[in-house]
Amino acid sequence: MSKPKVAFYWCASCGGCEETVVDLAEDILGVVEKVDIVLWPVAMDFKYKDIESMPDRSIVATLLNGAIRTSEQEEMAVLLRRKSQYLIAYGACAHLGGIPALANQFSREQILKFNYEDCPGMVNERKTRPQLHFEENGCSPHLPEFRNVVRTLDQVVDVDFYIPGCPPTPNLTKAAFDALLSGKLPPKGSVLAPDSALCDECDRKKTKPSDIAFLEFKRPHQALFDPEKCFLAQGVVCMGPATRSGCGAVCTSGNMPCTGCFGPTSRVRDQGAKILSSLCANIGPRDEEGINKVLEGIPDPVGTFYRYGLAKSLLRRKVNLPTSGNGH
């Protein structure tokens, strides 16, 4: 019998998720033994037409990382959806939008203008920008289109499972492979990680105060933190209470607060709104002036609470940005 086929693909991402697959270390040998990798652009050479020529649903599982920003990424997502039995959103970007989705605070024009004209070090006197079509030496290349909106994978195609994290940890990846290969899969749409808050597996939980009154919020560069005490008790914004567990509390063990990359648990729809609710309710002062003084410690609520989840949030994007269809 032929081995089950597996594909890895990347879209708007940094490469960290690919790194996690490699971080399986010797466990990867066990995986490679059991599956045929039919697509993995970061490590092996494949062409678009190789995928196109495969029969539909012939890939057992595609692990796709990265958010969807360009027409090429969309096209690959649609194609891989068709060729795969299971499409898995791998990592925070495919799952929630991730860091790239913070660009949903800016218009396409603002981003292109900054990157091709205004950013420090840019020399582009003719203000050249990438074009969809152009002529060069008798060839007419075609470039992907840069969309107005950053999307999660499931805002473009149907997704079967989600593996959270920025990046997902090797143990979650391995568990997902084990589940796939043994056929013991949870219901469609599940996030393949525990469904409890990060605090549950954080060593600092025993010092988490039951009653708290924030008098200030400190940011990570503004103080030296006690390595044992709950971050909330130290007046630090920690996304732990609004974030899914499963990472093994690696950040808090490394003396950094949780930034929320695993997204919310299944009971919460909007991670940012939920942590805002929780933190604010526990501010000490009762008068507007006093409250706002404490809140000065959170200068960028969108960037702090939706660091990985803006595309998947209830509003998805800054609401008054232009969207003129394809915008070109």
Added chain:
Amino acid sequence: MTDPSKSPNGGWTPRIVAFFCNWCTYTAADLAGVSRLKYSSNIRVIRLMCSGRVDPQFILDAFSRGADGVLIGGCHPNDCHYVEGNYKMLRRFQLLKRMLADLGIEEQRLRLEWISAAEGEKVKRVVNEMTTQIKALGPLGMPEKFRDWDQEVIELAHHVEKSGAAACCCGSAAAPKDSKAEVAHV
């Protein structure tokens, strides 16, 4: 059924979702009713036990489903039936309005008012004021915005579908899924 966002003459009129606390503001709205005070019919009141129960998710959800404004009514400071609930709402409101501004939602679309059970007149004034302000702002129209934003994806999905149709008949390149299906507020 008629479209609730349309006025009788067919023009747009604001939809304002109002979260009123059981003990003060909802009772005040009742008082306004029995006193035969007339206020604009643009609000849809949802009674909660306390303004402290207003999860910011409710507010974002209301906006994302088509509300043009959200009004929250609670007891005056020191009058909360549960002692602390209105302070919790006030603190959430302070940061939420800043965050909404960062996300491009005008300040007047979210309003917090303390209205005691005796202040039927204030319900009338606040609702009418807010309706006028939002009329001036125009619709927020999030559902329409979502549709507009996703147009670019739907076009390509159709295109790929068509080009792949010869090879395949089971491709299910879907229009973006309705994320509301999984809404749960706890």
